[in-house]
Amino acid sequence: MRKAIALLFIALFFLAGNAFAQSDELVNTCALNIGNATYMKDFKVKLQQSSVKPPPSSKFSVLMNKGTIYKLNTCNADGYEGQAIVELYDGNKKITSNLQPDGSVKDAAGFFCQKSGVYKVDVYFKDGKEGAAVVILSFMQNK
């Protein structure tokens, strides 16, 4: 029994370390996709499969400034079916998303801020599938 408990802890230890390393690697890879923008932040999201509608999501608050163009790039981790959907909200009003009206999913969504303030970033996985992803927030000055 003691051996089993010990092995469980060892496994947890290595699995935790591996998960952190993988997500950091995904951030580094994803940051290569931001084009001419400057990296600001990254959000790591991992969600279980769910049949609940709307599907569960991770929410983040971000401050955005008037006159700045923001990009939200998504990168999905290998080994998961879920495709990350990122939505940007001003209060309850959806501003933009990488989910297109025809159901296709783009790798990025852009927003040219005209009103400084705190906005919400909502990330979930299409059709409630299990997924792990990274969202990179970057900016470009409009000059």
Added chain:
Amino acid sequence: MEKILIVLAAFALVLFGCKSDPNKGSENFDDILGDDVNVESSEVTEEMPTEALQVLQNISSSPVEMAALLQASGVEFSERYIAEIQDVDRYNTDFKRALNLGILGADLGYLNMYKKTGPVMNNMQAIRKLSEELRVQQFFDFQTIKRLATNNENIDSLMYITLQSFNNMDTYLQQNGRSEVSALILCGTWIEGMYIATQVIKDAPEKNPEIEERIGDQKGIVENLTVMLSYYKNAGQFANLHKQFEDLLESYDGVTTTITQGEPEQREIDGIMVVIPNEVSNTVVPDETMENIINTVKNVRNNLIQL
């Protein structure tokens, strides 16, 4: 074999067991205040809501945006605006170290934005010292940063690695019961970004409406920072810092923001479709108010670096 496994399990237990409740931000106040003899009380009246701290964490990159705005507006770089790194040896408590790590972090963003890789190395030496003393040096890959700083071709990578290091450090501090350190770093970062921007306005031969509006738009952040500090105001030096931010908020009296409705549109920029919403804010900072803000920001910032 069994003994080895038990030892490893104990090690894992210790490792995970050390991770305290992220909401318990008040436990490390003695560590924060260190050996400062002026500290009277380390009691916290109320813990800061996690959501409020998350909002505040997410404004931490704004000095880099401010630096980008300055550069895009044609403002020349000036080393006069950044903090003296030799002051770093005087910071003998975590309170002082955290505030000044934030200040140096903002300066680093400013230097990187203007591709001033020479001063970056000096700045990183000071950051290294403070981060070691704050026990967060593991988030900075100083060797890689040094390599990137000596190669002007890799400025984007340098910017990325330094910003990500600060972000990861913030997350770690908040998730490990050290949210006060994170809050202090944030205050330092923000005030330094504001100091650089307000000094630019003060020295500018003519008005720059875009930078002035950005300074005016910071009113909401000052409100948030002041509220954040109010959670800690019964703890020694936090009371004084809270008072300084209250003064700063007061200096914003007279700033007004109006919202007008425009036409929404979409445009392809840098390879992606960008939404341009229809609500447009317009922030006005009267001259007298701007003068008050410039003076108050300077006072607060200089108080922090002279701690």
